Amino acid sequence: AQRVTQPEKLLSVFKGAPVELKCNYSYSGSPELFWYVQYSRQRLQLLLRHISRESIKGFTADLNKGETSFHLKKPFAQEEDSAMYYCAERRENAGNMxxxxxxxxxxxxx
Amino acid sequence: EAGVVQSPRYKIIEKKQPVAFWCNPISGHNTLYWYRQNLGQGPELLIRYENEEAVDDSQLPKDRFSAERLKGVDSTLKIQPAELGDSAVYLCASSFSGRGETQYFGPGTRLLVL
Structure with missing residues (x-):
């Protein structure tokens, strides 16, 4: 079974519109959740992690253990936000994997 | 700082041929990772090194894949022989040791097996 699920392959919005990229995980323990981003012709890079509780480039993500979700949100999308976004999970018994x-x-x- | 360096950036080979990918991690990073990313999917870990020791290679197809990190710095990932299904992007990443450390990714090597 897929451990980390991003149900939308493509999300298209207009500039200035709110955006929410969905992520669900299946682990019942206490994972760390991350969002990585890959802009065109650039390498994969960390955007934010849930333990930091910070906003990066206007993006935020809240870990919802009840819904096992970690959705990425931004109230007003910008054209430069166009990219591939990957949600990632790290389990407490899996080292840095x-x-x-x-x-x-x-x-x-x- | 150049970040994680990988070469080659692109490789096209015929099936049954061998191929090798090279990775130079960020200076000082003890931990090195190799991932494979199939088209339309996220990266999947193949192997993780702590210095020169492979500490997690459970996802590495050992019949045709091998990896080494002899001096605990550079690493090479080899496929021999390559199959059509090996076409993918092979990503290298590195980090300091420790569970909370951020992984930094290289640009990847895009492999096409014909």
Whole structure:
């Protein structure tokens, strides 16, 4: 069974619209959750992690243990947010091993 | 700082041929990871090294894949012989040791097996 699920392969919004990229995980323990981003022609890089509780580039994500979700949100999308976004999980008994979801391509239209 | 360096960036080979990928991690990073990313999917871990020791290779197809990190710095991932299904992007990442450390990714090697 897929451990990290990103149900949308593609999400298209207009500039200035709110955006939410969905991520669900299956682990019943206490995982760490991350969002990684890959801009066009750039390498995969960390966007944010749930333990930091920070906002990066206007994005936030809240870990909801009841719903086992870690959705990524931004109130007003910008064209430069267009990229591939990957949700990832790290379990407490798995060292530094990450398990990634399948990714969502965000397209922000002008 | 160049970040994680990988070469080659692209490789096209015929099936049954051998292929090798090279990775140079960020200076000082003890932990090195190899991932495979199939088209339309997220990266999947193949093997993780702590210095020169492979500490997690459970996802590495050992019949045709091998990896080494002899001096605890650079690493090589080899496929011999390659199959059509091996076409993917092979990503290398590195981090400091420790569970909370951020992984930094290289640009990847895109392999096409014909």
């Amino acid at each position: 990450l398990t990634f979801g399948g990714g969502t391509r965000l397209m922000v239209k002008p």
